[in-house]
Amino acid sequence: MEKPPSRRALTAVGAAVAAVFGLLFSVFGFTPGSAEAVTSGIHVSNGRIYESNGNRFVVRGVNHAYAWYPSQATAIADIAAKGANTVRVVLGDGQRWTRTSTAQISALIAQCKAAKVICVLEVHDATGYGEDAAAGTLDGAAQFWVDNKSALIGQENHVVVNIANEPWGNTGYTGWTAATKSAIAKVRAAGIHNALMVDGPNWGQDWSGTMRDNAASVFASDADRNTIFSIHMYGVYNTAAKVQDYLNAYTSAGLPIVVGEFGAQHSDGDPDEDAIMATAQAQGIGYLGWSWSGNGGGVEYLDLVNNFDKNSLTTWGNRFFNGANGIAATAKRATIYDNPTSSPTATKAPNGYPYCASASSDPDGDGWGWENSASCVVRGGKADH
DSSP: OOOOOOOOOOOHHHHHHHTTTTSOGGGGTOOOOOSOSOOSSSEEETTEEEOTTSOBOOOEEEEEOTTTOTTOTTHHHHHHHTTOSEEEEEEOOSSSSOOOOHHHHHHHHHHHHHHTOEEEEEEOTTTTTTTSTTOOOHHHHHHHHHHTHHHHTTOTTTEEEEOOSSOOOSSSGGGHHHHHHHHHHHHHHTTOOSEEEEEOTTTTTOTTOHHHHHHHHHHHHSTTOOEEEEEEESTTOOSHHHHHHHHHHHHHHTOOEEEEEEOSOBTTBOOOHHHHHHHHHHHTOEEEESOSSOOOTTOGGGOSBGGGOTTOBOHHHHHHHHSTTSHHHHOOOOGGGTOOSSOTTOSBOTTSOBBOSOGGGOTTOSSEEEETTEEEEOTTSTTOO
8 A cells, every 4th residue: 555655844945935934915915806706615705715505614624645545434434523624635646646536536525424524625646746756747636626527516515626735846836826727727617616725835835935925816817716725834834923924914815725734743843733723713714634644754743543543642633633722622513514504405596597406417517407408507516696
């Protein structure tokens, strides 16, 4: 079985650049995006994440390395049992790791829904592109989602598509902006209207400020205006000031940000997990801890539980779940599971057309189908308004 890659240390120049994060963000001309185009499914409005029923949703979750441990069939349910409201699931697109099939994706989504958590699905193969010769491309990751859109369409209430994990290393990272815009456009052109999530370059830590400085234009490039930015906080974010400065940049600009990964310690430095969790809670920002279990390569300390046992928390796991601003104290389950005011049993969409019985009635992915000799609307799709 292939093991997950160890979390990579930053270059010395990366750490040096991180020291300037305290500069005022207004210098970069970062402005809020225009009015959001999507109001169905999980969606962004004024820099915040909402459920399809209009309720705010704050991510409080865990990363799970499914691609390397597909036999851990209870992991999602076990994570939910610890109080998380979201699970970020590692997949492979075949560029580097075994390709996750459409059937596997559908099964994972079903597990998330049964456990009443939101699924964030991510492709891991592009990790460290430009620096790691084995890494796949953002375009390849986008193609994976296009190839598997049948598993995604109709799941907009429950699934966020994280296009690619840490899709650039510390070499050539200025290419991140154009490549990310292109990947978003490719996914949208295929008719996929789930909320999207994009990770920053520099092994996800964006010490160069590339994602931060270009986030407004990337957001505006999404035809659905439904892209969430994800920062991974390891050794670069070793003080409260650095954590706060980076996250404040997005909230001040009215753009959506989550901490997609973080840990309590790391080979590239000592992240300030207390500041990460406290700042996220104070600002209403989501976070996802890395990771449930199965870390190798010298970073086993990143496991939240021992040997995938939900009843055996590690020191990091106890802090994450039970400590100040942790999961137990702050996580709230998505209300779509308890009070779906946009009722899934409704027979007609808000525009008056009947809902399609199956998303397969919409082969071109535009949100409209044809059933019983009449037009119908795919529930949660582009035309569901």
